Amino acid sequence: MSWSKLKQQLESFLSPALSGRVEYRSTSYRYLPDKAGLCYIAVDKKNVFNMSDASTSIRWYQTxxxxxxxxxxxxxxxxxxxxxxxxxxxxxxxxxxxxxxxxxxxxxxxxxxxLSAQTALSKSNFVAVANKFLSLSIEESIESKDILLNILALIDRRVGKKRIQNMSGKIKLKHPVVQYFYELRLSTM
Structure with missing residues (x-):
């Protein structure tokens, strides 16, 4: 599936309150066909979900x-x-x-x-995980150990207010970036 089609599908599942605030972005390397492009998530025009960016406010653990x-x-x-x-x-x-x-x-x-989730995430392909998200149920995405699946599920319109509020205990045990998107979604309710 092409990036533009995938982006369109992902954005169609965004919570109405986050529509326009959350964006899926991609960079590609035209002259390096063997080099995969980078995909990341931006909130209010600021790159939030990008592990290699040192300026991000989300903590990525090294040890x-x-x-x-x-x-x-x-x-x-x-x-x-x-x-x-x-x-x-x-x-x-x-x-x-x-x-x-x-x-x-x-x-x-x-x-x-x-650490194992972070390692798997750094080696994963955003497009592959996003396609997997589109084929999984919301429950499977929320319960998954995959950070990106958790994020995509949290900002999905199919996850209601009551479910979001009932997740607070589980979210404390997740990666800080998942907690960030949980707080973002909670703040829009």
Missing amino acids: EQEIKNDPQLQIPISKEELDAVRADTKGLVPEERLKVIARGRKIGELAKEL
């Missing part, structure tokens, strides 16, 4: 330690996770320390997931 030490990252801990740590330590650890251990475990898992 697992950066994720673990990020003070803005909020990790909700469930009662089941606390109970699992309590069972592993056989009840010998104070209650405050259980929360620290559970958070440490969860943030370690999250760091690995975020």
Whole structure:
């Protein structure tokens, strides 16, 4: 599918409140046929979704330690996770320390997931993922570990106000760029 046709289809699924604010852009290299063009998402004429751009306000993690030490990252801990740590330590650890251990475990898992998602994204082809989005259901796109699928689903008109508001817990565990588009969509409601 040509870029113009794909762009037209993606824009037809944009939420009405974001129409005109969110744009899909592409650059191509006319004289380098083996070099793929870059595709990115702009919000209010500012490139937001472009990993290689150093001027972007979205944080792209380089190491697992950066994720673990990020003070803005909020990790909700469930009662089941606390109970699992309590069972592993056989009840010998104070209650405050259980929360620290559970958070440490969860943030370690999250760091690995975020880095692998970022790595997959940097190697992926925007056009291929966008075509996949057009053939998947919204639920599959939202639940996917693919950052780009999450973004495309969040700004889709088929995702309603109630569903967006109910996603706040899940979004905290996603990449900062997904959180950015969630906040953008939430601000238009």
